[in-house]
């Protein structure tokens with residue numbers, strides 16, 4: 001049996017950006033018939049919202065675009081995640097720096113900015129939508145969708 005490729009999406013609270021990435025990428029993987037080959041999870045660098053569902057605004061934005069993320073629950077990222085996961089994808093520079101601080105040097109190459117996989121956007125970070133309006137949540141969804149497509153193509157090329 002081939003080993004699953006594993007992907008962890010990380011933001012600050014694990015209630016807006018990383019669950020959106022989790023839900024969007026999960027749907028893409030399922031649509032490609034690869035659900036049994038790719039393990040997907042998400043986590044936050046902060047523990048503030050541990051055990052809670054995603055932010056209602058993220059759930060609604062995703063639902064409007066055909067993605068269900070009602071089952072997801074927040075958790076805090078830990079060193080074990082750096083060992084276990086093949087791809088640890090940070091939403092912004094602060095998440096990236098926090099993950100490098102948490103990690104050990106031998107795992108650092110797994111940690112990347114998620115938007116490195118996006119095309120058609122000049123941004124390098126997924127902006128935190130928490131304190132803003134609906135437009136921010138829609139923009140997060142668009143960025144995350146592009147990066148998810150690029151990520152799946154990369155995994156298919158390198159691992160499957």
Ligand code: 4NP
Nearest residue numbers: 011012013014015016017130
């Ligand atoms: P996320 O957004 O990192 O995309 O989940 C945030 C969620 C909560 C908070 C900040 C950002 N907060 O300050 O509670």
